Amino acid sequence: MLWMLGVLCLLSQPEPARIAPPLRETDEQRLMRRLAELPTQRAALGSRAERAGLRKTEDHLLADLRARGLSPRTEEFGWTSPALTRAVGRSNEEEKASGGPGDEPVPTEFRNVILDFPGTAAGSPREVLVVAAHFDAVPGSPGADDNGTGVVSLLELADVLASRRVRRDVRLIFFNLEEVGLIGSREYVKAHREAWSPKDKATPPAERIVGMISLEMLGYYSDEPNSQRSPIPKVGDKPIVDFEVPTTGDFIGLAGISKFRSLSGGLADAMRRAEPGLRVVVADFLPIAPPDFLRSDHAPFLSAGIPAVMLTDTANFRNPHYHTPGDKAETLDPERWARVTRAMIAGVIELADAKPPDTEEEKPDAGPGGAR
Numbered sequence: 224m225l226w227m228l229g230v231l232c233l234l235s236q237p238e239p240a241r242i243a244p245p246l247r248e249t250d251e252q253r254l255m256r257r258l259a260e261l262p263t264q265r266a267a268l269g270s271r272a273e274r275a276g277l278r279k280t281e282d283h284l285l286a287d288l289r290a291r292g293l294s295p296r297t298e299e300f301g302w303t304s305p306a307l308t309r310a311v312g313r314s315n316e317e318e319k320a321s322g323g324p325g326d327e328p329v330p331t332e333f334r335n336v337i338l339d340f341p342g343t344a345a346g347s348p349r350e351v352l353v354v355a356a357h358f359d360a361v362p363g364s365p366g367a368d369d370n371g372t373g374v375v376s377l378l379e380l381a382d383v384l385a386s387r388r389v390r391r392d393v394r395l396i397f398f399n400l401e402e403v404g405l406i407g408s409r410e411y412v413k414a415h416r417e418a419w420s421p422k423d424k425a426t427p428p429a430e431r432i433v434g435m436i437s438l439e440m441l442g443y444y445s446d447e448p449n450s451q452r453s454p455i456p457k458v459g460d461k462p463i464v465d466f467e468v469p470t471t472g473d474f475i476g477l478a479g480i481s482k483f484r485s486l487s488g489g490l491a492d493a494m495r496r497a498e499p500g501l502r503v504v505v506a507d508f509l510p511i512a513p514p515d516f517l518r519s520d521h522a523p524f525l526s527a528g529i530p531a532v533m534l535t536d537t538a539n540f541r542n543p544h545y546h547t548p549g550d551k552a553e554t555l556d557p558e559r560w561a562r563v564t565r566a567m568i569a570g571v572i573e574l575a576d577a578k579p580p581d582t583e584e585e586k587p588d589a590g591p592g593g594a595r
Contacts, residue, residue: 249379249564251557257375258367258552260287261358267403268306269362271314271327277399280358284336284397287378293385297334300410302400335407336397340384342575349430350391352575354380355408355520356438357401367552368542370401373438376564383568389575391433398520408520412527419527434486434574435531437521441563442555443542445472452540454478454515455506469504472541475534475563478516479507483530489577490532490570497569498562507532515540534567
């Protein structure tokens, strides 16, 4: 009888609180394996095979996420352009000349792939941290660094968030048509801006985007002297600001603006804590982003007044294979890419778990400007 009472007491005890699992270890072998699974032809303005590859990439991302028990969704948007019409026309003419059907219609509907991880915080509006990467490439390029690396790192982040709850909502977006003018992200912002800032001021916003991080080329590094060029514009032969860009391409960059230093600085600090040996260079000292700081899907969010930054290996300012057939997996540095991915995941989790400023003892300091 006593043993039965003991069992009943044990059964009546409250279930212990679930301990969040540690960050899943990201290793270079898995990154490279996932990169190899992406179609190497995925360009809207390329050949018929490249447009078909773009559709296959959408399907691959959906299948990959669903295979992990997740529930991604898609948002369709329309896009037409003379350039797309010409590209399809060229493909049809080439097919007919070689005896093929040449009957490809001009596509008008495209998709972004979206995955939401609801946070634990209650209240309205919901606070949402967006992390994104574009999955299209330019015609003729396998797009390993641009932007296969960003896509795979975003998939790794999804794996971690699937087993770790954070305070804020986290939304992962795989954007389409970045390479033809940031079309996927522009259409997304256009479709959701009313939810963030209703025209009727009496209507509360449905959600508040606390930050947007664009993962734009994360895998190319060099230890060679003078392997890094500066994206800072010049007036004559002098940069517009007194900012010395490193001349060796061995770092990961964060491009932002001074108004949103709390986002760029907070992400950089968290990344350094997660990977102490990682070199992170932050350029967020200008009030208005120069043109080369706006070449990714964070730009439409910035235009909408949303805090947004780009995490990047600096593209053509370092990578000689940028937008060429040479942008292949074998040109990447898997070990440093893995370190950046682990650091990014840790940074996202820290930002998503942060308390709003008015609930903390002190509001976050914007921090100093310049490289940090």
